[in-house]
Amino acid sequence: MGEINQNITQKTNEKVEEEVNQEEIPGVITTTSNAISDFIKKTAAQDFINWGRKNSLWFMTQPMGCCGVEMIATGCAHYDTDRFGIIPRNSPRHADVMIISGYVTKKYLPALKNLWEQMASPKWILAMGDCSISGGPFYESYSTVQNIDEIFPIDVFIPGCPPRPEALLEGFIQLQKKIAAKKDKGTNY
Amino acid sequence: MDAKTIIDSISNEFSDSISNTLIESEIRVSAYVSSPDVVEVCRYLKESLGFDHLSCESVVDYIKRDEFEVVYHIASYDHPVVLTLKAILPRDNPVIDSIVDVYWNANWYERENYELYGVSYTNHPYLKVLVLPEEMLGEWPLRKDYEGFPQKTAKNLV
Amino acid sequence: MIEKTTPSEMIVHIGPQHPMQPGPYRLNVKLHGETVVDLDVELGFIHKGIEKILENKTYLQGITIVDRMCYLAALSNEEVFCGCVERLAGIEPTPRSQYIRVIVEELSRIQSHLLGFGEFGHFIGYASMFMFTIKEREDVLSLLEMVTGTRITHSYIRFGGVREDLPEGFEEKCKKVFEGVRIACDEYEELLRTDTIFKERSVGVGVLTADIAKEYGVAGPSLRATGVPFDIRRNEPYLVYDDLDFNVCTQTEGDIFARVKVRLDEIRESMYIIEQALDQIPKGPLFAPDLPYGRRTPVMRVPQGEVFFRVEDPRGEMGMYMVSDGSDKPYRVKVRGPVFPTMQALPPLIKGESIADVTAIAGSMDSCTSEADR
Ligand code: SF4
Secondary structure (H helix, E strand, O other): OHHHHHHHHHHHHHHHHHHHOOOOOOOOOOOOOHHHHHHHOOHHHHHHHHHHOOOOOEEEEEOOOOOHHHHHHHHOOOHHHHHHHEEEEOOHHHEEEEEOOOEEEEOOOOHHHHHHOOOOOOEEEEEOOOOHHHHHHOOOOOEEOOHHHHHHOOOOOEEOOOOOOHHHHHHHHHHHHHOOOOOOHHHHO | OOOHHHHHHHHOOOOOEEEEEEEEEEEEEEEEEEEHHHHHHHHHHHHOOOOOOEEEEEEEOOOOOOOOEEEEEEOOOOOOOOEEEEEEEEOOEEEEEOOOOOOOOOOHHHHHHHHHOEEEEEOOOOOOOOOOOOOOOOOOOOOOOOOOOOOOOOOOOO | OOOOOOOOEEEEEEOOOOOOOOOOOOEEEEEEEEEEEEEEEEEOOOOOOHHHHHHHHOOHHHHHHHOOOOOOOOOHHHHHHHHHHHHHOOOOOHHHHHHHHHHHHHHHOOOOOHHHHHHHHHHOOHHHHHHHHHHHHHHHHHHHHHOOOOOOOOOOOOOOOOOOOOOOOHHHHHHHHHHHHHHHHHHHHHHHOOHHHHHHHHHOOOOOOOOHHHHOOOOOOHHHHOOOOOHHHHOOOOOOOHHOOOOOOOOOOOHHHHHHHHHHHOOOOOOOOHHHHHHOOOOOOOOOOEEEEEOOOOOOOOOOOEEEEEEEEEEEEEEEEEEOOOOOOEEEEEEEOOOHHHHHHHHHHOOOOEEEHHHHHHHHHOOHHHHOOO
């Protein structure tokens, strides 16, 4: 650990001098959390962090359509997602994963964006059901918004109308694999 | 109360405004009403004939005839007869009296008809959008000549 | 719109995402202290224009769309849609398929009530209730899945019949599941009767009297909880409900507790109906042999005309007004959903109660936003 710490301080020192041009206070090292996390990403410590993250994917219950019911059912006793560390939470502030479970309408999109901003990073987003992937049965409706993947950085698409709870679980497992392989989009948020 | 008495009763009471009465079956009757008298007829139905339940209020756009039909489905909690009351409005200036005074739950149905069809109701307590986003008001999406349907923004359309 | 008038008042927005809500809607609550002085409901967060879409789909395609109108009662939506078309086209479903329809619709009622009941527990902070009922619901869903092949969006009912016959072993499985559900229902009732916290939160709260409920146009369990025995299955029988014996469950108090109790009783009643139907179900074809359009006919033209047809949804009176112009697509479809008037009745019902009861009252109405918005 000692080595890593030294590296951090060295690197961030350079950065701070370059970019911020701050006044040097003797004995005090200033750095930013972004710089630290940028550095950690290059080390093996990130693997350990990701291992922790992938095993506690709390998702936000926010039923938006028929798929929402399946999402609720997945979080409950029968499918027992707790064993993967996947727990339904009601508040966006507690959640790591947002599931778009249904049609996004013009009226709801601002609220959905708000919810997404409210979540603390790192955060991931799953598109559940045909509606959020491609419009589903309502692709031509006057009131829905299409092409959700251009608006949100979606990591996993779960097809189905509605996908079965098992499919949602599989989606979560794929997300875990993605996180472990550092290929996810969410961590950078 | 059976279908025939109901029809006789309203056509006697409002011989000028009720027309084209039709007994479709034992539990379904329909009649046309001239649009200024809607509130009167509804009040009579509610107070004298026991039609205490407004089941539904909707609008049909008959673009070929250049008319809107406002359709009231009035039912009762006691007898199974459903009366379909229709009022015809011109398509370019659809205005009709609100029946919120008589049937409290007409409120939202009328708001919905207003935003989807542009039928405006006089004496309505709060005629604003209900289900559409604010900026879509004025597009009247359920009219037959609405141009925004089908929407073609989805990128994977075949 | 809700506006602040005095400085001591406060406006709280509940929704569109809130644990209390089975779908997005917004309650703007004006508070004075802890008391609700004014309230309005904002709908439309999942308005998808189903009525417009239906006008542009053929009749057969329409079945899939109405399915997704209310995701907890997909089968009654199909029933009302197919019932309308059958009445317009003058088709009579075969006896066997009528019985099958009754069976699947009652199954869907059971699962919907179980979810509504559990959700209500969740809303007043009784999260374990939700876990209990979901377990039973999964069993019932597996029955539905056996018949229709899917869990919540079935596309099962067809004009003049149903898509598939009952599978083998359905009856035995039904018996087994019902045994469990019956035990569970008794347990829930015991819980309701003995749990002081539950009673404190529900007895005498959100009282709806019969006259006011009628005035508001409320139907279904919320109306029956006020003592009005209004049930479309009885008042205007469709399918074979005439030949089946069942009670219309009512309570007289009209408060939250009564609504929950009615739902529990209806679960039992539905099981009783299904058992009778399974006993009486006749053998025979699913479609009449001379039917011009059967299971898979993409193009069917329906004669000109119009019809208004009502069925009893798990949440109340579900009506549909369909106008046909003789082409292969409906000219106009208007859905009269049971949740729409129920949501409309929320503001007068909640006014004057305390903020802590808002979720309890709104939750006890078992609303399904998707269907109010359409
Ligand atoms: S994908 Fe299908 S089941 Fe899911 S929300 Fe859309 S229509 Fe409903």
